[in-house]
Amino acid sequence: MMARGSLEGLRVLDFTWVLAGPYCTRILADYGAEVIKVQSAVTDPSGESNLSGYFNTWNRNKRSVTLNLNRPRAQAVAKRLAALSDVVVENFSPRVMESWGLDYPVLTQANPSLVMMRMSGFGQTGPWRDYVAFGPTIQALAGLTYLTGFPGREPLGMGHSFSDHIAGLAAALAILSALEHRRGTGKGQYIDLSQLEAICPLLGPAFLDMAVNGRAQEPVGNSPMGQVAAPYGVYRCLGDDRWCAISVSSQEEWKAFCRAIGDPPWVKEPTFASPESRVKNALTLDKRVESWTKEHTPEEVMSILQEAGVPAGILQNAEDLIKKDPQLSYRGVYASLFHPQKGATFFDTTPMIFSETPAQLRRAAPLMGEDNEYVLGDILGMSGEEIAQGKRDGDFI
């Protein structure tokens, strides 16, 4: 018997697509909320398939209802569903919900305690409100791409849509807080979350350096930020494209590091005596460190250094994470669910272990419209004939 989910009893009407929005509602669904994904083959701007691995990863535990929101009857159904929901989430460009008559002033009339989350790239106001953005766009505009690189070289940025995950988390956090507020006051609210504004604060100290010292920070490669630490970086190890990260930030860690690698003569050189001199001579130091690491696998480097109390870790790739890492496996970070058409589907779960109400894996991602009967019939009380007629008319497709 599975423990009761923390958010059981909450209903979320989910108009989101791609990654940022679905990541938000995935978290709510994992902790027990009933998330109903509104989809339509007609109005879907992404053309994403419910059968793709990508879709399955972000949409497990959710239900799917098909509503062709270009049709007035589907819009009316969406309004009735919103009236019976606690939360509505959407990540379209502004004006899309308005064009369907599903904006906050309309929805809140029937349901004053509704929490509505709108999470577009730039927010619902301001000169860029109608601009288009994906993760890479937001990361570039927010300064993350510029600062992730090497000094004096072309900006590189992150290798994935990191900002979509942060935006999803920020939206989930705001929704949960609004629900707590509603519990205390009975009042719902509308939240205008700008993905750009969720990412900018992640470079906080760099903004303050600009504001206070007038200094424009530049990319630093793998050097430590704001701290004296060396050796600090990513070191080549034995094997093809194998690396280990090492960070030594105190004199004790330096001594432990020297002992762990067998106290080779070079560690006694005066240029490496103090943290300051090690930072000053970091290039030479890194070469010496690498002369040791490249004789070992990253697994060996990590285990030798960690045994000695020195922070070190493999630069793990997908295979390391999923197949080899004993810690992630111990925590059950990866799991699978049976999908009626795809068979076993695998995905990452949650980084949190709750002592009382752990995350739940109830079902694989839905097929498009898989839950039409439940949503239209059980929740809204429509008869089988009404549902079938709506489908024939092109409302529920």
Add this chain to the structure above:
Amino acid sequence: MLKGVKVLELADEKGLYCGKLLAQLGADVIKVERPGGDHTRNIGPFLQDVPHPDKSLFFWFYNTDKRGITLNLETPQGQELFKKLVGSADVLVETCPPGFLEEMSLGYEVLKGSNPGLIMVSITPFGQKGPYHNYKASELVASAMGGQAYICGEKDTFPLNPFGLQAYHLASYFGAVGAIVALLHRNMGGAGQHIDVSVQAAVAVALDHVNVKYFSENLIAKRQGSLHWSRGFRVFPCKDGHILLSMLYQWDILVQMMAQDGMAADLEDGKWQDPRIRMSELPHIIRVVEEWTRTQQTETLMERGQVLRFPWGVVNSPETLSDNPHLAARGFFMEVEHPGLGRAVKYPGSPFPPNDGSSKTARRAPHVGEDNQEVYGELGLSQEEVSDLVSQGVI
């Protein structure tokens, strides 16, 4: 939104942002530091580059809107006081090494004895239990072990760690989400609970395509410079900086735009109508697009693209962003008063701005023990008692 929620923060870099997020949402966050102040006050950059516990801009940023108290957890009296503080809190956010609080008899099992409704969020590099639970980490090590650094950087050289504390930010976000999930559960009649957050795992579940590609196609995602994994986006140089462009969407419109500038080269050729050829000969497209972007200004090009619904963006620096007209129109940046400095300082604002028209600002980070009298006073201690505890080294 979290008015009335009381949060105790016993955290280093890993959990500072967790406390800040909860404070921005309106919770009363009480930051507990060791007497003399936490080591995070020694992290730069510093005001005028002078290292000083009250001049760390790092500390300033991560501790806005928090009240600050000091407490020596290594004294019996300090431990008793800590239990009292926990007794009146809804949430405790802590980042101590696993087992550290238990050794002082301040683990979750003990704390819940005096406060069954307590929600305790523990953020550690690898988690409370398991084969690596005693391993040490830094932002770099956690980012590497979580799989984020391997996919960043140039193809033929070493992996690159993303700028800033992005692994810790992910863990902090999860910690804050977990805290409020558990708070809702408790406030609807459930029990309190302990939430064990692993920084490594927080990174490993926020990798976009990485796990998906392995599970669906048995592919190991690699780094490829600024080229997005979908191969749909890349950074290009302009006359005055860099821009992030999409290359494969709305192909005809893109080529038309380049042709207007006389720079479409051979891309008007019919063969490029085939998306498969565009994908397989992407390096050629990149060369031609780059010749064109080198003649362009970043902001003008972004405007031209956005009008045509291209998801393009200037590669901004914090410097260029500070004057961004869109953020300015939304009032994103906020002025924070620093009386000691004689002027207000411009901070990045909250992702959760108040929507009731109230002004957006924040209280600056606390000085060491700044709120001792007030917070311990709320626990029922008199001014004399607090002063005595200070002289005994407990506070």
